[in-house]
Amino acid sequence: MDVHYLEDFAPGQRYISQRLRIDADQIKAFAAQFDPQPFHLDEVAAEKTFFRGLAASGWHTAALTMKLLVGSDVRPAGGLIGAGFESFNWPRPVRPGDELYIECEVLEVLPSRSRPGQGIVRVRITTFNQNAEPVQDGICKMLVFGRKAPQA
């Protein structure tokens, strides 16, 4: 698989990832390490919360989204480097047994004026469950190098 330079990106390009299944043990293990709250740790305790059952930490969903992105055909030269997000949302919970996949769409390509040879590629990254319902969406600014950049 070839890498893509800044010059190769164009608005409208779309990428779909493979699928990744998440189970209850993974949800609890991630939560125990990073987000130890009842609705991420225990089925019974979770029933009485806002989530009405075990739900993955949003940061677990975010980390799995990154894993799916790294395994996808989105391959900027120099690697996937996120400068940040303009918006970032979790419209619905991720549940045990869900199968996640992502869609990445290029919105805009912005060559840097101050640093020739690099730029920002704005992408919408949406994570879906097996019912094609969005569980996470965000607009990300990726730092991408051009063919003449030293790092690329």
Added chain:
Amino acid sequence: MDVHYLEDFAPGQRYISQRLRIDADQIKAFAAQFDPQPFHLDEVAAEKTFFRGLAASGWHTAALTMKLLVGSDVRPAGGLIGAGFESFNWPRPVRPGDELYIECEVLEVLPSRSRPGQGIVRVRITTFNQNAEPVQDGICKMLVFGRKAPQA
């Protein structure tokens, strides 16, 4: 430690967390699981990349930020439930040996019109390293319940 209801939050409230140290093994283990790219996995390979040395995945920083938040005095009734972020950035990399802490500042309290008894608390959450340099910042919309909400 008491929990806080929607009525207890007010703009200007600030919380500072404990500190948490991150080491190279943790950086590599997280990356192997969720963000397997050279600059997060291997010191030597990382030298030749944009990061010029091993750096934590931004999602690792985000997950540790959540851990620090859960351990902090920010304790909404019903738990820490993030609806999303209006902005989310990683202004500089997290390096092995960094000690992270967070500051959480309440910006705005927005009671829901359609769902009495709950609302959104807008907070700025900034993660700093041991040199008080920001490594992550975001404006988060937290779902918070009032004293009369069924879930609270």
